[in-house]
Amino acid sequence: MDRLLVLVxxxxxxxxxxxxxxxxxxxxxTALGVSEAREGGRKLKELGLTFDVAFTSALSRAQKTCHLILEEIGQPDLPVIADQALNERDYGDLTGLNKDDARARFGEEQVHIWRRSFDIPPPGGESLKDTAERVLPYFRAEILPRVLKGERVLVAxxxxxxxxxxxALEHLSGEEIIQRELATGSPIVYRLTQDGEIADKQDLAA
Incomplete structure (x- = not known):
């Protein structure tokens, strides 16, 4: 059984x-973002991967990435489920600010704390811990069960x-995950055991 989960x-x-x-x-x-999404799709196509269902957020940059990837692998009509549970972290009062301007306004150390601590949110926003408390129940209820029954699932x-x-998948601590950088448009391919543990992982970032 092919318990495939691809995150991008x-x-x-x-x-x-x-x-x-x-x-x-x-x-x-951006034009570069479109190219990155298409390149991610080409890498998945080279591996011969196709999907049974895709999930994405309520935000157009993720939805468009998902659509471009599916076009590249020849599945433009695949069912796609969009939900704000998968939205980006809410940056609250920082939203729309240039990161350099935010450092000038709030201080470099304070902005670093907001960006890189696990459980300290910016004013009016979410910490990564808050984001996980929104994302993970949806993942466990809607996405993981489909992977475990053998569906091949894309999450953009x-x-x-x-x-x-x-x-959650890699059993990382809050301190470990905040150090993890994710390349734009670059898929991470997981194959899971029947217990939801990782049997194999391929990071397609070139």
């Missing part, structure tokens, strides 16, 4: 390019919502 962070967005805290705002992909989402999933 969306391609570069317009706000990634401008170095802005994005969160739940909805900028489009965001750096922090995917960190939450990776933390």
């Amino acid at each position: 962070r969306h391609g570069q967005s317009e706000w990634n390019l401008k170095n802005l805290f994005t969160g739940w705002k909805d900028p489009d992909l 989402a965001h750096g922090n919502s995917l960190r939450a999933l990776i933390m």
Whole structure:
């Protein structure tokens, strides 16, 4: 039985390019982001991978990435389920700020704490712990059961919502997962055992 789970962070967005805290705002992909998503799809096609279902967030940068990947692997009509449970971390009062401007306004140390601590949220926003508490119940209820019954599942989402999933899959601590960088548009391929443990992992970041 092929218990396949592929996670991919969306391609570069317009706000990634401008170095802005994005969160739940909805900028489009850049031309580079489109290319990254298509390249991710080509890598999956080279491995001969296809899917039974795809999940994505309520945000267009993840949805477009998902669609571009499915186009590249020849499955443009695959069912795609979108849910805000998979949205990026909400950056609260930091949303829309340039990261350099935020450091000037709040202090470099404080911004570093908000970005890189597991459980300290920015004002009005979510910590990674908060994000995990939103993402993981949805994953365990809606996505993991489908993988465990043998469906091949693609999840196109965001750096922090995917960190939450990776933390659970790889049994990482909060301190370990905040150090994990995820390349835009680059799939991570997991094959799971019947107990939901990792049997094999391929990170397709080149």
